[in-house]
Amino acid sequence: MIKLINVYKEFPRSGLALKNVSFHLRKGEFAFLTGPSGAGKTTVLQVIHMAERPTDGEVRVSGFSSRRIRRRDIPKLRRRVGMVFQNFRLLRDRTTAENLAFALEVTGARRSEIKGKVQRLLAQVGLAARAGAYPEELSGGEQQRIAIARALIHDPVVLLADEPMGNLDERAARSVFELIRDINASGTAVLMATHDLDLVRRYSQYRVIELTEGAIVYDSGNSDGVP
């Protein structure tokens, strides 16, 4: 479903951010992407989201290839791939409900459809009561739930989450993680970047892909001969 094949990414001044990265994330799978700061976790998520193109190698995402995709097809790809960014990136001048509705409006969805979907998503992330609140009126954990709801708006096949609990206290972090597990349990694959090794150890049933200096140094779920 998501396949990275010998992916290299070079940035002009910082050199190689990814070195020969290959892995296959299957339908419905849950994987942690771990490694120290600067290891390339965010870059991996960005090449999957096709915000960055590999310098060499190929990324395949649900029928799209980084080698062949046209610029105008990228929005289509992004409907298949939900992304939660390292900082929430909510629109500050829009309420919670409007932040979610906006993501649907740009695709030309009908108003009645938007309303129902926004309500469903708010309920799913436990924030039905905060539909009219602005991002600055929400706690960090609540903002992250909204960012997650927004990533789910097009029913993606995979949720990419970049340090989704990074700025949260322990309790908020736990409940955001439970939400992400629920999303996975309902069939959405999850690739979650984290440097929280305690969390990774605690959930040892999940796959771990570990990066160091842009290269995969460990992959607990590599079973299809990818080096």
Ligand SMILES: Nc1ncnc2c1ncn2[C@@H]1O[C@H](COP(=O)(O)OP(=O)(O)OP(=O)(O)O)[C@@H](O)[C@H]1O
């Ligand atoms: N847009 C960019 N331009 C230049 N260099 C970049 C860019 N994005 C990332 N890099 C470099 O690529 C390397 C990997 O960065 P990346 O953000 O993927 O690491 P990370 O594992 O997500 O780190 P962190 O845990 O701090 O978020 C770093 O050396 C970084 O400086």
Ligand SMILES: [Mg+2]
């Ligand atoms: Mg990062």
